[in-house]
Amino acid sequence: MAKSSFYYRLLILAVAAGLVIILAGCGGTVYPTPTFQSAPDVLTLEQLLAEYENNPEETSAKYEGRIFYFPSIYVKKMVSYNLDVRTNPNSYGVGNEKIWFKPDYIYDLDPIGIGFTVDILGVVQGWKSGILFIDQCSYYVVEGGELPPPAGY
Numbered sequence: 001m002a003k004s005s006f007y008y009r010l011l012i013l014a015v016a017a018g019l020v021i022i023l024a025g026c027g028g029t030v031y032p033t034p035t036f037q038s039a040p041d042v043l044t045l046e047q048l049l050a051e052y053e054n055n056p057e058e059t060s061a062k063y064e065g066r067i068f069y070f071p072s073i074y075v076k077k078m079v080s081y082n083l084d085v086r087t088n089p090n091s092y093g094v095g096n097e098k099i100w101f102k103p104d105y106i107y108d109l110d111p112i113g114i115g116f117t118v119d120i121l122g123v124v125q126g127w128k129s130g131i132l133f134i135d136q137c138s139y140y141v142v143e144g145g146e147l148p149p150p151a152g153y
Helices: 002-027 045-054 056-063
Strands: 067-074 077-080 092-095 099-103 117-128 131-143
Touching (some): 045 056, 067 131, 092 131, 099 117
Antiparallel strands (some): 117 131
């Protein structure tokens, strides 16, 4: 009887250890939330576009390379210029005809779809091929819509 009690306790201990190991592996990848010593300046798209259209050189010197907070951006389309995200994860983003917000992490786009309103933190990169690029973006959903069903993996 003592021998079976020992094996029963050993089995319970093994099951408990297995559960701890399995649950520890379910954590998933964690992507950092940006932190700042002081809050980034708020910049509206209308202001930024108007300045770039009126005086591109001066506006480039004033804004490029700096991080800004862009409030209440309506997502008109999800954009991409590279078919293989593994080779260039920053080739995807949200935007419209004139502005493209590219994520710091591709997975930041998962909870966003067309018709959503998002607040965005991003670094102004400037004009390229007639499009204003904002890179290293973090998105915060303000108002959402319906996301399409997930694709099979």
